[in-house]
Amino acid sequence: xxxxxxxxxxxxxxxxxxxxxxxxxxxxxxxxxxxxxxxxxxxxxxxxxxxxxxxxxxxxxxxxxxxxxxxxxxxxxxxxxxxxxxxxxxxxxxxxxxxxxxxxxxxxxxxxxxxxxxxxxxxxxxxxxxxxxxxxxxxxxxxxxxxxxxxxxxxxxxxxxxxxxxxxxxxxxxxxxxxxxxxxxxxxxxxxxxxxxxxxxxxxxxxxxxxxxx
Amino acid sequence: xxxxxxxxxxxxxxxxxxxxxxxxxxxxxxxxxxxxxxxxxxxxxxxxxxxxxxxxxxxxxxxxxxxxxxxxxxxxxxxxxxxxxxxxxxxxxxxxxxxxxxxxxxxxxxxxxxxxxxxxxxxxxxxxxxxxxxxxxxxxxxxxxxxxxxxxxxxxxxxxxxxxxxxxxxxxxxxxxx
Numbered sequence: 538x539x540x541x542x543x544x545x546x547x548x549x550x551x552x553x554x555x556x557x558x559x560x561x562x563x564x565x566x567x568x569x570x571x572x573x574x575x576x577x578x579x580x581x582x583x584x585x586x587x588x589x590x591x592x593x594x595x596x597x598x599x600x601x602x603x604x605x606x607x608x609x610x611x612x613x614x615x616x617x618x619x620x621x622x623x624x625x626x627x628x629x630x631x632x633x634x635x636x637x638x639x640x641x642x643x644x645x646x647x648x649x650x651x652x653x654x655x656x657x658x659x660x661x662x663x664x665x666x667x668x669x670x671x672x673x674x675x676x677x678x679x680x681x682x683x684x685x686x687x688x689x690x691x692x693x694x695x696x697x698x699x700x701x702x703x704x705x706x707x708x709x710x711x712x713x714x715x716x717x718x719x720x721x722x723x724x725x726x727x728x729x730x731x732x733x734x735x736x737x738x739x740x741x742x743x744x745x746x747x748x749x750x751x
Numbered sequence: 752x753x754x755x756x757x758x759x760x761x762x763x764x765x766x767x768x769x770x771x772x773x774x775x776x777x778x779x780x781x782x783x784x785x786x787x788x789x790x791x792x793x794x795x796x797x798x799x800x801x802x803x804x805x806x807x808x809x810x811x812x813x814x815x816x817x818x819x820x821x822x823x824x825x826x827x828x829x830x831x832x833x834x835x836x837x838x839x840x841x842x843x844x845x846x847x848x849x850x851x852x853x854x855x856x857x858x859x860x861x862x863x864x865x866x867x868x869x870x871x872x873x874x875x876x877x878x879x880x881x882x883x884x885x886x887x888x889x890x891x892x893x894x895x896x897x898x899x900x901x902x903x904x905x906x907x908x909x910x911x912x913x914x915x916x917x918x919x920x921x922x923x924x925x926x927x928x929x
Contacts, residue, residue, distance in 0.1 A: 580927070581884065581888075582880055582881050582884045583880035583881075583883070583884050718929070722804055723877060724870075724873050724874065724877070727873065727876050727877050727880055728877055728880060728881065729797050729801060729874075729876075729877030729878040729879075729880060729881045730797055730800045730801055730804065730877065730878070731797075731881075732928060732929045734929055
């Protein structure tokens, strides 16, 4: 008799845990960065750690809202706009954080001249779309927007924000594809071609933000 | 009775010492395995993707080279067909055009030959680094002290199949690719 209500309650609890909302920013970041939720995938090759993180539309809107770039009443339309894109953060870092490079910065890895450094910086800042694509079962997309973080020597890691936003039928394909394969064809740090797979199911089951207020 | 107990004690101690020695010997014996490097390199998805990327680049360069060649051919044909009809200045211009197109073609061909070698090295080295990193992780995980890469021109002449971990490594390597 008791099990009659117990099982649905358990299912409800499990559902709430999966798609519910998280009440603090800290918990939300922890959730996103938890490898078990498969929004964050990392690989280490030849001493270089490559990680790719999916950035949910609500998270992007939250960051903008926190930065004062958007008003509270504009949030819904902003989230709706972001819902048509897929945004990722590619982070490059060194496995050995106690390395002897200047500031421990990955940008100096295997660099022997200022020209090589400048070339790497230029490629990462302006030509990264040559090296990155997002593949669905039927198509391949290049990022329409990419931003290479300038850390001014304050961080050993480097991040690149990448937005994929095709139009028309391709947009539908991007948003409905069962698997998304983020491919990084690295020719700058000699880590080869790396694939990071994201499942639609995982991208669609992210908890909602309910800590909007600053 | 006492003698029996002593004998039992000695025997037990002997068995225990023997077991401890066996365990110690087992643990201190280096674990060795080998992989057939050629198979790994040939069948690794990352290497196949790298080759495909390189082939795409080469195809693009060759297409550009073909365009330059057809431009050169057109300029040569124009000169050949109109040699007798052109004025002296037009003839001179047509000849300069041929020289310019030929030089363009040769410069690009030399550049792509140089680029092709460099790109091939960069792309292939990336995939080899992936293989090496995976083997390192595999050895740590399975507590293997030494993994030998066997090649046709290498120094290893014989190894039992038990030591061959090529298929297992290849399977894990390909799984880690995606």
